[in-house]
Amino acid sequence: MHDKMNHELNPRISADCVIFGFDLNTLNVLLIERETVVGLDTYKALPGDLIFEDEPLDTAANRVLNELTGLEDIYLEQVGAFGDPDRLSKPQDRAWLKAVRQDPDARVITIGYYSLVGMNNYVPQPASFARAATWIPIEEIGELAFDHREILDGALKKLKEKLTVQPIGFNLLPEKFTLSQLHRLYEAILGVELDKRNFRRKMLKMDILESLEERQEGVPHKPSQFYKFNEQKYHDLLKTGFDNFGF
Amino acid sequence: MHDKMNHELNPRISADCVIFGFDLNTLNVLLIERETVVGLDTYKALPGDLIFEDEPLDTAANRVLNELTGLEDIYLEQVGAFGDPDRLSKPQDRAWLKAVRQDPDARVITIGYYSLVGMNNYVPQPASFARAATWIPIEEIGELAFDHREILDGALKKLKEKLTVQPIGFNLLPEKFTLSQLHRLYEAILGVELDKRNFRRKMLKMDILESLEERQEGVPHKPSQFYKFNEQKYHDLLKTGFDNFGF
DNA sequence: CCAAAAGTGTTGAAGTTACACCCATGC
DNA sequence: GCATGGGTGTAACTTCAACACTTTTGG
Numbered sequence: 339m340h341d342k343m344n345h346e347l348n349p350r351i352s353a354d355c356v357i358f359g360f361d362l363n364t365l366n367v368l369l370i371e372r373e374t375v376v377g378l379d380t381y382k383a384l385p386g387d388l389i390f391e392d393e394p395l396d397t398a399a400n401r402v403l404n405e406l407t408g409l410e411d412i413y414l415e416q417v418g419a420f421g422d423p424d425r426l427s428k429p430q431d432r433a434w435l436k437a438v439r440q441d442p443d444a445r446v447i448t449i450g451y452y453s454l455v456g457m458n459n460y461v462p463q464p465a466s467f468a469r470a471a472t473w474i475p476i477e478e479i480g481e482l483a484f485d486h487r488e489i490l491d492g493a494l495k496k497l498k499e500k501l502t503v504q505p506i507g508f509n510l511l512p513e514k515f516t517l518s519q520l521h522r523l524y525e526a527i528l529g530v531e532l533d534k535r536n537f538r539r540k541m542l543k544m545d546i547l548e549s550l551e552e553r554q555e556g557v558p559h560k561p562s563q564f565y566k567f568n569e570q571k572y573h574d575l576l577k578t579g580f581d582n583f584g585f
Numbered sequence: 586m587h588d589k590m591n592h593e594l595n596p597r598i599s600a601d602c603v604i605f606g607f608d609l610n611t612l613n614v615l616l617i618e619r620e621t622v623v624g625l626d627t628y629k630a631l632p633g634d635l636i637f638e639d640e641p642l643d644t645a646a647n648r649v650l651n652e653l654t655g656l657e658d659i660y661l662e663q664v665g666a667f668g669d670p671d672r673l674s675k676p677q678d679r680a681w682l683k684a685v686r687q688d689p690d691a692r693v694i695t696i697g698y699y700s701l702v703g704m705n706n707y708v709p710q711p712a713s714f715a716r717a718a719t720w721i722p723i724e725e726i727g728e729l730a731f732d733h734r735e736i737l738d739g740a741l742k743k744l745k746e747k748l749t750v751q752p753i754g755f756n757l758l759p760e761k762f763t764l765s766q767l768h769r770l771y772e773a774i775l776g777v778e779l780d781k782r783n784f785r786r787k788m789l790k791m792d793i794l795e796s797l798e799e800r801q802e803g804v805p806h807k808p809s810q811f812y813k814f815n816e817q818k819y820h821d822l823l824k825t826g827f828d829n830f831g832f
Numbered sequence: 833c834c835a836a837a838a839g840t841g842t843t844g845a846a847g848t849t850a851c852a853c854c855c856a857t858g859c
Numbered sequence: 860g861c862a863t864g865g866g867t868g869t870a871a872c873t874t875c876a877a878c879a880c881t882t883t884t885g886g
Contacts, residue, residue: 344692350597351668351694391692395668419666419696421598421642445591445638447598447694449666518865535867536849559863560856765838782840783876806837807883839882848873855866 344391349441352448353399354386354486355414356493357407358527359457359473360510362519365526366457366473367490370406372434372483381430383483384490385471386448399451407471409460417450417492425485434483448484452493454510494527501527504576505544508567514550516562517541546572591638596688599695600646601633601733602661603740604654605774606704606720607757609766612773613704613720614737617653619681619730628677630730631737632718633695646698654718656707664697664739672732681730695731699740701757723773741774748774751823752791755814761797763809764788793819 357368371380385406389398399414423445426435435442462471476494481487500506507523521537541547547565554561604615616629632653636645646661670692673682682689709718723741728734747753754770768784788794794812801808 348597348692350595392670394670395666395694416665418663419642421696423639423641445595447642447696449668449694516865533850534865535851538866540848554857554865556858557856557864558858560865562865763838780876780878781838782878785839786841787875801838801884803885804837805835805885807839809838834886836884837882838884840880841878843877844875845877846873846875849871851869853867855864857863857865859861 346391347388347440348391349388349439349444350446352386352388352446353395353402354384354420354448354450354489355399355403356384356417356450356452356490357403357409357412358452358454358493358497358510359460360454360507360523360526361457361473362511363522363526365476365523367476367479368407368409368460368462368471369474369479369482371470371472380470381481381483382474382479384486386486388446395449396451399449407460407462409455412453412455414451414453415496417452417489417496419447419449420485420489420492421445421447422485428484431484448489450489450492452497454497454507456509456512458512498528505541505546505572511567514552514564514566516554516564517547518562520565544575546575593638594635594687595638596635596686596691597693598642599633599635599693600642600649601631601667601695601697601736602646602650603631603664603697603699603737604650604656604659605699605701605740605744605757606707607701607754607770607773608704608720609758610769610773612723612770614723614726615654615656615707615709615718616721616726616729618717618719627717628728628730629721629726631733633733635693642696643698646696654707654709656702659700659702661698661700662743664699664736664743666694666696667732667736667739668692668694669732675731678731695736697736697739699744701744701754703756703759705759745775752788752793752819758814761799761811761813763801763811764794765809767812791822793822 355368359366359368368385369382370385372383373380385403387402387406389395389402393401396414396416400410400412403409403412403414425448426432426446432442457473462473479487479490482490501524507520507527510523511519517538520541521532521534524537525532546568548568550564550566552564554564602615606613606615615632617632618627619630620627632650634649634653636642636649640648643661643663647657647659650656650659650661672695673679673693679689704720709720726734726737729737748771754767754774757770758766764785767788768779768781771784772779793815795815797811797813799811801811
């Protein structure tokens with residue numbers, strides 16, 4: 339800080355990242371596999387690790403994410419701080435901490451972050467330096483290491499809330515996408531069915547999508563129109579449109 | 586933690602509380618005055634301090650708040666973590682830290698919380714153990730210690746967002762209140778004018794207020810009807826009404 | 833009787849919901 | 860020609876925004 343910069347690990351603070359991806363069908367979360375030290379099993383955790391002393395929190399989250407998955411330079415939104423004194427007390431977790439941490443008994447508070455990325459932009463490579471990071475469909479995720487399940491739930495809740503008040507999630511899709519894909523994305527995140535016609539009307543009325551000439555090819559049904567997201571119009575809309583809240 | 590409980594201060598983590606109060610006219614925030622070590626001036630800060638090792642974050646926030654202001658057992662909502670490495674680097678702040686902290690150079694990450702309380706429930710007593718905690722009207726608050734201004738702004742933003750999606754803020758008012766007072770409260774928090782008739786209609790339609798027989802007395806104008814908040818109906822409404830978001 | 837705030841309705845516009853059929857393509 | 864998902868319109872209803880005058884009280 340201030341005068342003496344100090345590039346050492348801070349043994350008390352970590353950052354954990356909830357990275358959402360969408361494969362045009364279901365919502366996924368990027369998890370890393372950890373070998374349990376005791377058994378043969380692996381168990382799953384969010385990508386996360388201790389921060390450095392001289393590192394801003396969001397920088398740390400990005401660095402840790404990069405080290406564990408290879409993802410780079412992602413906009414991360416903070417979920418909040420998680421710091422129950424017993425959040426590291428499950429036997430599996432204790433074993434893992436003992437194996438890798440200098441001070442395995444330290445109380446660690448973690449700051450949760452989340453982000454949305456296109457699953458095509460990140461294809462996990464089992465053989466790479468990114469140790470086994472994999473996309474797991476969100477309905478298949480059960481218990482996670484530490485309190486990571488709670489962090490994931492918090493992130494999903496924030497994502498839902500945000501999605502209902504402003505259009506986001508375009509980075510979960512490829513550059514060119516169809517309205518049906520966007521529709522499925524919304525349904526996957528919110529976990530509800532949305533009327534097709536009303537959804538389309540609402541989306542198009544916002545005037546942040548640009549319809550391309552291009553259409554789907556090789557599909558065994560009427561080919562779908564491609565759209566792309568117009569970032570310029572989106573930002574104009576953000577300024578004017580979304581400040582005016584309910585009242 | 587886990588096996589060896591450890592009731593010592595955690596030198597790296599603090600909790601800061603943004604307590605909103607309403608005097609039936611303007612929105613206030615509870616701040617504590619700190620003597621600058623160097624000059625004669627005082628400067629203002631949020632009530633906050635380091636947490637204990639064995640203490641959950643929200644427990645810590647409540648304890649710290651109690652120690653500094655006397656307020657007890659408040660429901661605190663988390664704003665988030667604030668951890669810029671240079672958040673403690675202003676000269677005034679450094680001087681204060683050197684005077685009171687064991688390790689004044691440590692990097693401290695703080696968790697911000699906010700809450701709403703009735704200003705009548707808490708009348709600061711200059712002579713009490715609560716060192717000079719006072720209500721300051723929110724428009725009069727300028728710079729604060731550390732990054733407390735940023736925490737305050739974050740809390741206010743969350744409060745606004747929450748207020749626009751669900752009715753809250755009844756704990757900012759006395760038990761019996763008039764619709765005009767509630768109206769002023771909303772305007773004070775949101776910082777905008779709201780149409781009187783539309784506001785009343787909307788509030789009453791939610792059916793969470795109970796009109797009392799009682800009316801104002803001794804006012805030099807038509808006396809206003811008193812209402813009280815019906816918590817039961819509010820919770821019923823929360824279950825059914827506010828899950829259904831925009832889509 | 834004056835000042836001050838309380839209280840009250842209507843209208844037009846916008847937004848929301850619900851709902852069913854035809855279309856273009858590959859096989 | 861059939862299976863598949865793409866694409867379209869309308870009507871009833873609810874919500875929202877804008878707007879001005881009368882009432883009750885104290886002094």
